[in-house]
Amino acid sequence: MTGKNMKVVITPEEIRERVAVLGREITQRFNGEPLVVVCVLKGGFLFFADLVRTIDLDLELEFVRLASYGRGTESGELVFSKDVETTLKDKNVLIVEDIVDTGHSMDFLLRTFEERKPKALALAALVDKYERREVDVKVDFPGFHIDKGYIVGYGMDFAERFRELGGIYELVE
Template identity: 75%
Template sequence: MKELTPNMKVVVSAEEIQKRIDELGAEITEHFQGEPVTVVCVLKGGFLFFADLVRSIKLDLELDFVRLASYGKGTESGELVFSKDLETSIKGKNVLIVEDIVDTGHSMDFLLRTLDERNPKRLALAALVDKHERREADVKVDFYGFHLAEGFIIGYGMDFAEKYRELDGIYELVD
């Protein structure tokens, strides 16, 4: 594992993450009641959570990936578009979106609305971290790993300037 720096504080350990993912896998398995599910990973941040989660779901799964990009000026949030879209049709299928973190909800609102227009049977959202206190868009996380209120978090897929995704736990960057 990468050496931790003094400005990194453990928020959720690797053991706590794995235990919660196993619980989520059981919840999702029960929710879809034996029906097949198309599980969609939101790249890049969701990839570690996605890999562990799909192994804990005891259903017939089809896996796919999306990546969103925001095009705006400077640091302003701009229009969201797919930089990588689904490769399979989701019409009439159960779909589970897997994301690393949902905070303001704008990206997930866009993705849920867009995928809903493709007429899935059911559409659900799983996120490792739900920062619902920061929510600006009306987005419900159906399956969440952890509610976290504050702090800039990294690790387990989440990054700061494309670094720290490989950490096995969730850490807060502190001053």
């Protein structure tokens, strides 16, 4: 990428270990009850795929698509372009997101799902950049806390590139 280099922030091994821990925590939290796990596309797909395989519960897998970034690094308008295909009423629901920074997207999604009256609603995020919060959003199952830098890999992108990387990298000039 012209003018940018990548610095390793989190290795694939560190991600695997943390995802396994999160799977155990989620299994304990929902204590044998069925769980609807909702992947936020596109960025959450790798984390979601690895995470659901570590959760020892009866799972129903769903997908939503929210877009808060355009083709670069600047936040854009929020778009809710794909919704879940099942009812959430009286069900345990876990949203799986790649990164929560300002909180606007997850605030929107959590409020939208809360209106559907789930039994329980929780949020797992691979990366929690809580220092950038503009909206009060709690990540119930945070993977890693990163306070600065533009990161890519493991589902996260820059202009639709670098999602396939197994680790998390910071783009640096």
